[in-house]
Each structure stands twice: as structure tokens, then as C-alpha cells.
Amino acid sequence: MGKLPLGLLQQFVLIARQGNFSRAAREANLTVSALSHQMKQLEERLQRRLFERGPRGVTLTVEGCSLLDAVGEHFDGIEHALSTYRTRHHDALTLSASPGIMSSWLVPRLPRLVAVHPELVLNLQSGSTLVDFAREPVDVALRYGDGAWPDLHCERLFGEWIAPVAASALIARMAGTDPNELSRWPLLGEPSPSTRWADWFERTGGTRPARYVAQFDSLDALRHAALEGLGVALGRMVTSKSLIDAGRLQVLGNNYLPVPDAYWLVYPPRSREHRGLQRFRAWLLAEAEDYRRQMSAFRPDDMAVD
Structure with a gap:
């Protein structure tokens, strides 16, 4: 039989997941006739029937399901690996952050970022778990902690204080x-x-x-x-200062307690040359410096600001 062209298998996976030749053809930028011909070639090469064709689309035969199980995850892995390289050298930036700092601190400042860098395309992911840069196509993250994350570039943004x-x-x-x-x-x-x-x-x-x-x-x-x-x-x-400024919350008493953890800009070595990250990083560090100045004015006299 010889080696199968990977393109045939890739189109098979696409059709199997779409369940429809027309939708798969549009996604693959092919005609339905060309895609159907490719699948006929694949079935002939394998000497197996892979699809049951019906008026509302296609379903996989038992052997088609077996083939999808065998090759589908490998194409997912290739797609995942390539997604990182697609975003490294242009202006799309995927950022992960916890819901608190994302909604309370970062998002209110983003109009200023868009004003100075309208070319940036931001993909914001909010979640409480730490992103795994080795497995997920994320370029940069904002994290709260001690800054001890191995194999990552960690730049301290500002400290944190708590108050009732x-x-x-x-x-x-x-x-x-x-x-x-x-x-x-x-x-x-x-x-x-x-x-x-x-x-x-x-x-x-x-x-x-x-x-x-x-x-x-x-x-x-x-x-x-x-x-x-x-x-x-x-x-x-x-995360509370904007609510305090708006009068929705008030600080009780005069005590503010500094905590050992801080907020950090974190990114893997592969992101260092990312053009979008370089622009975002410069903007973010300036915003962090401005925030530290604001907190110096906001704090009571005994509240240390780093």
C-alpha cells in the first residue's frame, strides 16, 4: 500500500468531526467534489469503508471510528504545537490571569493599551488554576505568589496589602x-x-x-x-481599591497588613521575542509603576509601599 499522504488523513479527520462534506470542504478551502474524491482514494488505499453517506451528512463506520481514534489525537497534537509558533511573530497575544486581577485591575486599564497599540489582538483567558505553558498556547500570564516558578521569566509588578x-x-x-x-x-x-x-x-x-x-x-x-x-x-x-474609590466598600479602621506575595508578569522563554508581548510588557510595567504611585497617595502613613 505504501505510505499514506498525511493530507488524506487530515481531511478524513476534518470530515469525521464535521459530520458533513459541505462544511468540511468550506473549512478545507476545497470543493465538495474534490474532498469526496480524496476520501474515495483513502478508502481504496485502505480497502476499508470509512463513511456511511446519508441525506443529512455522513456517519463513520466501525472501521472509520477506529481510524479516527488512532489518528485524531495526533493531528490535535500537531495543531497544538503549531499554534504556539503561529502567534510568536505577530501581534496576537494570549494572556492568562486570575478572575480578580483580570476584572478589577487589568480590564479597566486596557482602553489605554488599545489607544497606544491598536494593532494588538488580545485573547484573555480568566481562570484560577496556573496555566501550563508547556502544554497550552498561552504567551504570558499575570500571577499572584512568591515569584518562584521554575523555567519562567518572572517580573515583579507590585506588592499587596489587605484590610477589612x-x-x-x-x-x-x-x-x-x-x-x-x-x-x-x-x-x-x-x-x-x-x-x-x-x-x-x-x-x-x-x-x-x-x-x-x-x-x-x-x-x-x-x-x-x-x-x-x-x-x-x-x-x-x-482588587478592592476600585470598589473603595466608587464608595461601594469602606475600609474599617486604620490598619493595613502587607502580605508576602505579590503580582508578577510571567512568561516562558519561547515568548521573549514575541512582538506583541514586548509591547504589552512595556505598557504593563509603566501601568504597574503608576499604580504603585497611586497606592502611595492612597495609603495611610504607616502603610509601606514597595
Whole structure:
């Protein structure tokens, strides 16, 4: 039989997944007649019937299903590997970030990026798990942590501070209660295994309450509960400052606690020459510097800014 042309197998996978010769032909930029002829060649070379043709499309025979199982994932792997190289040398940029910094910090600033670099095509991916640069076609990420991610370029953007925040409605209900005596306020528990409330009471004094008014498994849900006036949350300033500026949350008391982790720009070695990343990086570092200046003006006198 000799070696099969890879093109025939590639078109087979396309038809099998589309379930329709017309749609597959449009995607392959071929005529239906040409694609049908190629599949006839493939069936003759293999001496197997691969498709059952019907009025509404095609279905795979048992042997067609076996062939798809055998070759489909290999073409997926090739497509995945090539996708990285397609984006390296033009202006498309795929960025991953956690939902908090994506919605609260990055997205409000993106109009300024678009104004200075309208040629950039941004693909933003929001998720709580760390992207695997070796397996996913992602060019760059914003991460929160200690910066110790091996085999990656890590550039520190800015530090983080936490403070107790509450909605105006809750503050009104608790009128007369000392904002520095948090054990008397309804507190919102954080996703496990966070120990930030324990650290807070250890650093600032006071008695930690025996229980929380509610416990949450995500920071997004926790933030919404605080906005609705359910209780007091320990808010990260990076994701809470815009809500404070808008008057939707208020800081209780005068204590701000610096935390050891920070926000980082992270990217693999393969992205260093990516033209879009170079422009995004320069813009982002300038935005980070501006944010640090804003926080210096926002902070109380005893709040260290790095």
C-alpha cells in the first residue's frame, strides 16, 4: 500500500468531526467534489469503508471510528504545537490571569493599551488554576505568589496589602460599634487554607471570633457577599481599591497588613521575542509603576509601599 499522504488523513479527520462534506470542504478551502474524491482514494488505499453517506451528512463506520481514534489525537497534537509558533511573530497575544486581577485591575486599564497599540489582538483567558505553558498556547500570564516558578521569566509588578472592608449598609447597621474591634463585627470566612484572619488578629491584636457569619469557597463569592452587606471581608487592595474609590466598600479602621506575595508578569522563554508581548510588557510595567504611585497617595502613613 505504501505510505499514506498525511493530507488524506487530515481531511478524513476534518470530515469525521464535521459530520458533513459541505462544511468540511468550506473549512478545507476545497470543493465538495474534490474532498469526496480524496476520501474515495483513502478508502481504496485502505480497502476499508470509512463513511456511511446519508441525506443529512455522513456517519463513520466501525472501521472509520477506529481510524479516527488512532489518528485524531495526533493531528490535535500537531495543531497544538503549531499554534504556539503561529502567534510568536505577530501581534496576537494570549494572556492568562486570575478572575480578580483580570476584572478589577487589568480590564479597566486596557482602553489605554488599545489607544497606544491598536494593532494588538488580545485573547484573555480568566481562570484560577496556573496555566501550563508547556502544554497550552498561552504567551504570558499575570500571577499572584512568591515569584518562584521554575523555567519562567518572572517580573515583579507590585506588592499587596489587605484590610477589612465592608459595605456602607453594614456599617450603618453596626453604627456605634468600634471599627477597630472586629471581633464584634460579622466576619466572612475565606477559602481554605487561607490563614489571613488569623494573621490579622495576631498582627493587629484583638480576639478572633469563634466562628464566621459565612464561609466561602471562592474569593469572588466572598467579595460579592461583602458588597451585599453580609459581613466584613479581608480585601486585597489590588482588587478592592476600585470598589473603595466608587464608595461601594469602606475600609474599617486604620490598619493595613502587607502580605508576602505579590503580582508578577510571567512568561516562558519561547515568548521573549514575541512582538506583541514586548509591547504589552512595556505598557504593563509603566501601568504597574503608576499604580504603585497611586497606592502611595492612597495609603495611610504607616502603610509601606514597595
